Amino acid sequence: MFKLPDGMTPEHGISANCAAAQSWMGLLRGGVGPGERVVVQGAGGLGLYAVAAAKRMGAGLVVAVDAMADRLAAATALGADATVDVTEIGDAAARVERVRELTGGGADVVLEVAGAPGVVDEGVRMLARGGRYIEMGQITRGSDVFHVPALALLMRNISLVGVALYDPQILRDVVGMLGDLRTDPVITRLGSGHRYALDDIDAAFADAVSNRSAERPVLDLAQGGPA
Ligand SMILES: NC(=O)c1ccc[n+]([C@@H]2O[C@H](COP(=O)([O-])OP(=O)(O)OC[C@H]3O[C@@H](n4cnc5c(N)ncnc54)[C@H](O)[C@@H]3O)[C@@H](O)[C@H]2O)c1
Structure with a gap:
């Protein structure tokens, strides 16, 4: 961790x-x-x-x-x-x-x-x-x-x-890189795509497939979903 x-x-x-x-x-x-x-x-x-x-x-x-x-x-x-x-x-x-x-x-x-x-x-x-x-x-x-x-x-x-499967310690280096870049406008944008509730997971996948931009859809597990 x-x-x-x-x-x-x-x-x-x-x-x-x-x-x-x-x-x-x-x-x-x-x-x-x-x-x-x-x-x-x-x-x-x-x-x-x-x-x-x-x-x-x-x-x-x-x-x-x-x-x-x-x-x-x-x-x-x-x-x-x-x-x-x-x-x-x-x-x-x-x-x-x-x-x-x-x-x-x-x-x-x-x-x-x-x-x-x-x-x-x-x-x-x-x-x-x-x-x-x-x-x-x-x-x-x-x-x-x-x-x-x-x-x-x-x-x-x-x-x-x-190459597949990364070594666990690589996460440490990568978290460091992302931490240093956390205010970078592009890195911020990549993680700021449209947010979907769990109920809308099919739409999230469909939009991810058709998405022509750089940012990714975000599935927000705190929103919606089965009771
Ligand atoms: N080896 C691994 O451990 C590992 C892990 C995760 C993903 N992958 C694979 O890596 C690939 C990339 O994953 P991703 O999530 O970044 O996919 P992605 O769809 O987000 O990115 C692929 C990019 O390649 C571009 N592209 C398509 N044809 C091209 C061409 N002829 N020349 C140059 N670019 C072209 C697309 O426009 C797209 O932007 C996928 O095939 C995925 O399955 C491998």
Whole structure:
């Protein structure tokens, strides 16, 4: 158990579990070092925290890739140095080229938290020699097979690392990060989505699926629900 820092609300503390801690674990497993170039594929529930965590770990350049403008704007506000909008650069090869340009020859770490199998191929191609590809998104049974470009993997000495389940002590570091960021307008916004009573849980899930913004719906167990 870890005590939330003074001034951190439960809505913001809840993201420490899974979203922020899992991202932190992925970056640790990727060995992100000071000054390194990090690409985050998917600026969603996990990816936005990954951007903040990478900067806190000393990454020199962080690039966020997503298809939603609002999330990319949130990534920038959390410290991303550059963004790639999939709706603007629709071709995977062009996205790889753009990232290799932004990073001056490729990233040291690419963290996959988009969850679409197709992103793995382009993500591996975004890496520089000695790069580490951190695979976290393909966790859904049935869509857990992906294509890896073998020549890029071999010729650039790339490591492919799978990550799930974070170590308990990671929560301490992540709670610290969220505590320091508790007044950050973006972090505050992420935990300030529409509030739903327990009776409205179906609507909360439906809205979460269709939501095109960065903030998450909040299920308030103190409101409504069975007597
Ligand atoms: N390994 C683990 O322990 C672990 C833990 C939690 C979640 N996950 C998985 O991680 C993934 C991300 O979870 P989340 O909650 O952040 O999901 P999310 O839906 O909030 O975020 C995914 C983001 O990826 C973006 N995206 C979609 N296609 C893309 C593309 N081609 N290129 C770049 N971005 C693209 C979406 O616009 C979205 O913003 C999911 O697949 C989830 O199942 C893994």
